[in-house]
Amino acid sequence: MNNEFKCQEMIEVVTNYLDDALPPDEQQRFESHLSYCAGCDTYVDQMRETIRQTGLVPREESLPPALRERIVAQFRAWKRS
Amino acid sequence: MHGPESSSSETALLAALRCGDEDAFSALVDAYGAAMYRVALTFVRSSAVADEVVQEAWLGALRGLDRFEGRSALKTWLLRIVANIARTHAVREARALPFSSLELAREAGSEHEPALPVDRFQGPDGQYPCRWVSFPTPWSAEPDTALLSAETRKLIADTIAGLADGQRIVITLRDVEGWDSAEVCSVLKISETNQRVLLHRARSKVRAVLEPYLTSESP
Numbered sequence: 172m173n174n175e176f177k178c179q180e181m182i183e184v185v186t187n188y189l190d191d192a193l194p195p196d197e198q199q200r201f202e203s204h205l206s207y208c209a210g211c212d213t214y215v216d217q218m219r220e221t222i223r224q225t226g227l228v229p230r231e232e233s234l235p236p237a238l239r240e241r242i243v244a245q246f247r248a249w250k251r252s
Numbered sequence: 253m254h255g256p257e258s259s260s261s262e263t264a265l266l267a268a269l270r271c272g273d274e275d276a277f278s279a280l281v282d283a284y285g286a287a288m289y290r291v292a293l294t295f296v297r298s299s300a301v302a303d304e305v306v307q308e309a310w311l312g313a314l315r316g317l318d319r320f321e322g323r324s325a326l327k328t329w330l331l332r333i334v335a336n337i338a339r340t341h342a343v344r345e346a347r348a349l350p351f352s353s354l355e356l357a358r359e360a361g362s363e364h365e366p367a368l369p370v371d372r373f374q375g376p377d378g379q380y381p382c383r384w385v386s387f388p389t390p391w392s393a394e395p396d397t398a399l400l401s402a403e404t405r406k407l408i409a410d411t412i413a414g415l416a417d418g419q420r421i422v423i424t425l426r427d428v429e430g431w432d433s434a435e436v437c438s439v440l441k442i443s444e445t446n447q448r449v450l451l452h453r454a455r456s457k458v459r460a461v462l463e464p465y466l467t468s469e470s471p
Contacts, residue, residue, distance in 0.1 A: 177382035179373040183366070186452035190433060192444070210387030217391055220466075221459040225412075225427040228405045231293075234285040238303050242281055242310050243274070249314050250272045 176204045181211045185218050262326045270317055281310070284327055287429070288334045294424045295338035305341055309334040328435060335439045353441040359418040360446035367456035391466040404462065411461045415454055422447055423454035 176184065181204055187193050188201050205212045234242070268276035288309055292302035312333050320329055339352070374383050412420055412428070421440065425431045431439075437447050 178384050179370075179382040182368055182456070183452070185367075186448055186455060190448060192433075192448065208383075210384040213388045213390050217388060217463070217466075218455065218459055220391060221408075221455060221462060222427050224401075224404055224462070225408050225423065225455075225458060226430060227401070228409050228412075228428050230290055230428065231286050234281070234289055234306075235299075235303075238289070238306065239281060239285065241303075241307055242285070243278065245307060245311055246274065246277050246314065249311065250274075 174200060176200050178204075178208060178211050181205075181208075182214060185215055188215075189218065189222070259325075263322065266317065266320070266322075266326070269314075280326075284330050285310075287327070288330055290429065291331055291334045291425070292338050294421055295335065296341050301341055302338075305334060305338045308337050312337065328438075332439050356418045356421075356440060356442045356450070357446050359416060360442070360449040365453055367452070368460065388463070389467045391462075404465070407461060407465065408458055411458050412454070415457065418450045419454035419457075422450040423458070426451055427455070 181201065184193065184197070184201060188198065191198075193201060205215060233239075265276050265279060269280065285306070289302060289306050292305040292309070293299065296302050296305060309330065313330055316333070320326070324332075372385055374381055374385055378385075412423055415423070422436060425436045425439075426433070433444060433447060436442075437444055440447070
């Protein structure tokens with residue numbers, strides 16, 4: 172029983188867990204703790220939700236047109252050289 | 253961003269490009285240019301400098317075409333070029349080697365910041381030492397009690413912008429851009445362990461910032 176993760180350790184190890192980077196015995200202890208600790212189970216869900224929302228942060232989906240033009244012009248110059 | 257090797261359609265595109273085919277080049281720019289621009293912005297922050305970085309990267313790619321062997325995906329190769337050029341520019345912006353692997357390792361190795369304040373957990377004299385004082389409250393799925401999604405994402409973006417360099421770059425590449433761990437380590441030239449330390453700190457901070465906004469229950 173002394174081998175078990177405490178909650179304060181769980182929150183430090185969660186990133187490794189979510190990356191599948193825990194050694195098998197630690198992964199087992201992590202999941203075992205989640206099965207009986209609602210607090211840590213909630214925390215891991217929140218971390219997953221944080222990651223999910225971060226993936227939805229808006230970002231440029233196309234190059235600024237002026238930049239794109241310069242890049243193409245640069246290509247033409249390169250081609251000629 | 254996956255794909256260990258260039259696909260056959262990429263091979264065809266590259267062959268056309270080596271012959272100076274402008275349509276092939278345009279196709280490539282449209283496919284990867286935006287991602288390259290975003291990576292540049294992660295490193296250098298000023299859009300004017302990011303513009304320069306992206307232009308240089310495309311020129312570097314054209315000049316290095318002959319050396320590209322297709323052992324990695326084309327996108328990976330292009331983004332590595334951008335990251336390397338962006339790092340050079342960041343150094344020129346008069347900050348000492350900000351994104352060198354040494355600096356990132358140093359940031360990762362710096363004193364451990366707990367993911368949450370220690371007072372969230374019971375001390376050694378508590379009934380259950382190191383356990384939650386009170387459980388975190390599940391985040392609400394109800395739109396009227398939680399922050400609107402767009403606001404949530406703005407909050408995340410602002411938090412990320414305020415992070416230390418290593419944390420900002422790693423969480424952006426991993427969680428905003430969706431790169432996998434191996435790619436991030438390869439481009440930044442840091443170990444998996446260091447990368448994960450930086451990611452952990454960044455994610456813990458973002459989660460902590462979201463917590464008061466997304467918790468539905470009023471205190």
